[in-house]
Amino acid sequence: MSQLVDNHPLARDLPEHKDAIHEKKMNDAHFSRLMEEYETLDKEIVRIEQGLEHVPDLELDGMKMKRVKMKDDLLALLQN
Numbered sequence: 903m904s905q906l907v908d909n910h911p912l913a914r915d916l917p918e919h920k921d922a923i924h925e926k927k928m929n930d931a932h933f934s935r936l937m938e939e940y941e942t943l944d945k946e947i948v949r950i951e952q953g954l955e956h957v958p959d960l961e962l963d964g965m966k967m968k969r970v971k972m973k974d975d976l977l978a979l980l981q982n
Contacts, residue, residue, distance in 0.1 A: 909948045910969070912940065912976060919980045926980065933979050940972045 913920045926933040947965050949955045957965075 909944050910973075911944070912937065912973065915973070916977065916980070919977070922980050930979070933976070936972065936976055936979070940969065940976060943969050943972065 913923050916923070923937070927937055928934075943965060946955070947962070947969060950957055950962055950965075
């Protein structure tokens with residue numbers, strides 16, 4: 903029983919920053935690297951939630967907390 907699980911791309915979660923996200927990805931190597939790490943982690947979480955990969959619940963919770971922290975860090979960089 904596969905359930906539909908949504909991923910959390912930064913540009914969709916923060917539409918008011920879409921242009922800034924694109925600009926930073928192109929011109930800020932640090933932001934671009936963090937963004938890539940965020941997207942990789944987000945995709946991994948989605949695969950787990952869809953049942954395509956399996957990890958203990960505690961590990962999944964930790965991954966979700968890391969995703970929130972990374973999103974906060976990226977948002978802080980966007981607002982500077």
